[in-house]
Amino acid sequence: MDFTLPDTTRMIQDTVRNFTQRELIPHEPLIIRREAERGMGDDPLIPPELEATLQQKAREVGLWGIDVPEEFGGQEFGMLAKCVVIEQLKHSIVPFVPPPDSPNLHLLKALCKGPQIDKYLLPYANGEKKSCIALSEAGAGSDAANIKMRAERKNGKWVLNGAKMWISHARRADFMIVVAVTDPKLGSRGGMTAFLVDKGTPGVTIPVSYPMIGEFHPYQVFFDEVELEDSQVLGEVGNIFVPLTNRLGIRRLDIASRCVGLASRCLEMMIEQANTRQTFGSPLADKQAVQWWISDSYQEIEMVRLLIHRLAWKIDQGVADFRRDGSMVKVQATELIQRVADRAIQLFGGMGLSKELPLEYIARMCRVLRIVEGPSEVHRWVIARDLLRNGLPQQ
Numbered sequence: 001m002d003f004t005l006p007d008t009t010r011m012i013q014d015t016v017r018n019f020t021q022r023e024l025i026p027h028e029p030l031i032i033r034r035e036a037e038r039g040m041g042d043d044p045l046i047p048p049e050l051e052a053t054l055q056q057k058a059r060e061v062g063l064w065g066i067d068v069p070e071e072f073g074g075q076e077f078g079m080l081a082k083c084v085v086i087e088q089l090k091h092s093i094v095p096f097v098p099p100p101d102s103p104n105l106h107l108l109k110a111l112c113k114g115p116q117i118d119k120y121l122l123p124y125a126n127g128e129k130k131s132c133i134a135l136s137e138a139g140a141g142s143d144a145a146n147i148k149m150r151a152e153r154k155n156g157k158w159v160l161n162g163a164k165m166w167i168s169h170a171r172r173a174d175f176m177i178v179v180a181v182t183d184p185k186l187g188s189r190g191g192m193t194a195f196l197v198d199k200g201t202p203g204v205t206i207p208v209s210y211p212m213i214g215e216f217h218p219y220q221v222f223f224d225e226v227e228l229e230d231s232q233v234l235g236e237v238g239n240i241f242v243p244l245t246n247r248l249g250i251r252r253l254d255i256a257s258r259c260v261g262l263a264s265r266c267l268e269m270m271i272e273q274a275n276t277r278q279t280f281g282s283p284l285a286d287k288q289a290v291q292w293w294i295s296d297s298y299q300e301i302e303m304v305r306l307l308i309h310r311l312a313w314k315i316d317q318g319v320a321d322f323r324r325d326g327s328m329v330k331v332q333a334t335e336l337i338q339r340v341a342d343r344a345i346q347l348f349g350g351m352g353l354s355k356e357l358p359l360e361y362i363a364r365m366c367r368v369l370r371i372v373e374g375p376s377e378v379h380r381w382v383i384a385r386d387l388l389r390n391g392l393p394q395q
Contacts, residue, residue, distance in 0.1 A: 017091070080312040178223070205224070207222070267301060311325045342363065
């Protein structure tokens with residue numbers, strides 16, 4: 001059993017580490033200021049001109065299409081490399097991720113067919129288009145199988161009616177992946193279908209936004225007699241639920257990698273502060289409480305990173321069902337960052353609570369992650385249900 005990263009992945013890791021230090025961390029004061037001043041508005045935290053510059057610089061150093069198949073213009077380094085990239089990028093609070101911009105790649109790669117490949121998959125994979133997924137509703141957050149939005153067949157077309165809630169990037173997406181009920185009797189077992197809905201489609205409106213903690217700013221999206229052609233069905237009619245759960249698993253792995261990156265940044269700051277700050281005649285590093293904060297944080301980061309790398313390796317090996325592992329990394333990583341950020345703030349004292357440092361931003365932003373993409377309580381239930389039904393997995 002070999003726990004070392006492949007040489008190619010280590011080279012990517014070094015490249016991203018240097019990129020983050022050089023191109024992202026210097027912009028953190030700007031991000032903190034824009035988040036504080038945004039209020040009820042929905043301006044992006046990264047100014048468009050800065051994002052364009054960062055995208056160009058990322059492309060120049062090879063940080064582009066890390067997990068995109070070569071046949072679609074990517075580098076196809078795999079999920080393990082993608083997790084390493086995300087962790088290193090999240091040593092900074094600047095919310096920059098090289099395109100493609102979300103885990104929708106894996107859903108599109110699995111389900112796009114015919115003209116959909118050229119219209120949606122390729123431009124998305126190349127960073128020319130942005131996407132979002134419209135799944136959650138007012139009464140269907142964690143319980144995706146409970147969505148009510150309808151897509152009915154009328155006069156040779158699909159007609160969508162209903163509303164979606166908590167949809168990230170809705171106003172900036174060039175197209176949405178919209179999940180609707182096509183057969184209420186079957187529900188999640190053959191009655192849910194995904195549709196590709198272009199920006200500006202008649203009947204789609206996005207009037208409501210929800211200012212939230214940190215970088216999150218989701219929207220409510222309304223669909224009023226939205227007519228779609230058969231060519232806009234993603235995958236097979238009625239069969240989106242299983243591919244969708246795997247897409248959500250990818251997203252949870254993405255979130256976990258972000259948490260480990262941010263926790264590592266907090267730990268680095270803690271170590272530096274402990275070695276330089278003097279209190280009561282000696283460095284903070286001499287205080288047992290501080291030593292334990294640092295020791296516990298390091299151990300917890302290492303354990304969660306191993307879980308992430310193991311799941312990424314499984315995906316790269318072609319494991320089809322990783323829902324339990326996805327739930328596990330989501331719970332452990334999102335709760336890890338809360339503990340480590342809290343210890344870091346405690347160590348820095350008043351300065352840790354100020355906007356001179358990124359710690360208070362990290363603590364607020366990461367609080368959201370224990371709720372989005374399924375709260376910890378639901379994921380614990382998913383893990384327990386699987387174990388109670390199927391027993392312990394073979395090791």
